[in-house]
Amino acid sequence: MSDFGGALKLLSEHPDYGLAILGVPFDEKASYLRGQAAGPAAIRAVSTGKCYNPETELGVNLERDAVLVDLGDVDTSGDVDKSFGLIRKGVAAILAKGAKPIVLGGDHSITYPVLQAFAGRYPKLDVLHFDAHPDLYEDLYGDRLSHACPFARVLEDGLAASLVQVGLRTATEEHRALAARHGVRWVEMKDFRDGLELAFDHPLYISFDLDALDPAFAPGVSHQEPGGLSTRQALRVLQSIRAEIVGLDIVELNPSRDVSGITAAAAFKILQEVAGRMVRP
Ligand code: MN
Ligand code: MN
Numbered sequence: 001m002s003d004f005g006g007a008l009k010l011l012s013e014h015p016d017y018g019l020a021i022l023g024v025p026f027d028e029k030a031s032y033l034r035g036q037a038a039g040p041a042a043i044r045a046v047s048t049g050k051c052y053n054p055e056t057e058l059g060v061n062l063e064r065d066a067v068l069v070d071l072g073d074v075d076t077s078g079d080v081d082k083s084f085g086l087i088r089k090g091v092a093a094i095l096a097k098g099a100k101p102i103v104l105g106g107d108h109s110i111t112y113p114v115l116q117a118f119a120g121r122y123p124k125l126d127v128l129h130f131d132a133h134p135d136l137y138e139d140l141y142g143d144r145l146s147h148a149c150p151f152a153r154v155l156e157d158g159l160a161a162s163l164v165q166v167g168l169r170t171a172t173e174e175h176r177a178l179a180a181r182h183g184v185r186w187v188e189m190k191d192f193r194d195g196l197e198l199a200f201d202h203p204l205y206i207s208f209d210l211d212a213l214d215p216a217f218a219p220g221v222s223h224q225e226p227g228g229l230s231t232r233q234a235l236r237v238l239q240s241i242r243a244e245i246v247g248l249d250i251v252e253l254n255p256s257r258d259v260s261g262i263t264a265a266a267a268f269k270i271l272q273e274v275a276g277r278m279v280r281p
Helices: 036-046 080-096 108-121 150-156 173-182 231-240 262-279
Strands: 019-023 068-073 100-104 126-130 162-168 185-188 204-209 245-251
Touching (some): 036 245, 036 262, 150 173
Parallel strands (some): 126 162, 204 245
8 A cells, every 4th residue: 555645544543534545456347458457556556655745736735634545455356246246335335434435447347336336325426437438339249348338338227417528539430329319428539629627517426547648648558549638638627627526436557558657647646636626626
């Protein structure tokens, strides 16, 4: 465990935490290169307070203004059904405390069980999804739980009151049809302009696939897709959101491709800025 810029507190001393890290070392639903299971450890390792401080750019000090704990990793040693069940259970336990989960993936398939748990607490939940890919395949090679499919499942099950997807640049005709059918709002990269401000009516969950970022900024992903967001552009969108943010996942970090560690550092930066907005909307 590391210390998230010095912000981390001990669970034993702070059972009534407000923000909780939950790692999900899982990459069994990756369709191409695996390695995302090592993501949580890499984000923890990079986040050391020897290198970073607990201040966000918007003036929240996560050590002083938040109670952030690390609940460790979900046990993913069993089969997929068991792992997804433990993800639901872990997230539900955080929500039952009235706290906000920050989930570290893992491939993107894990967002489906996370949002199943959220549905138990938030019958109306808006979802903001950053990704190069819409992740709206009905199935990929016959697998409906692939990391290419979580948002098809989320829409099908009615787990999102609204879904906004930002950073897309790989959409297929099938994705377009499904998105249109469910009223999904798309901000494709070809149309992205600085100054994008998003507002939401309901509590907001953010799912951040690191391949939304341009591979120049975040090469440590399995599907490097050029033409993406700069880290700054993503941060600006996150910092300007008008909503009560109640949950976050950061997924698809593949440390084996993250030679300099810059992608893990970007993940940590995003974590800090969103955590700051959770504390001070
Ligand atoms: Mn994804
Ligand atoms: Mn992606």
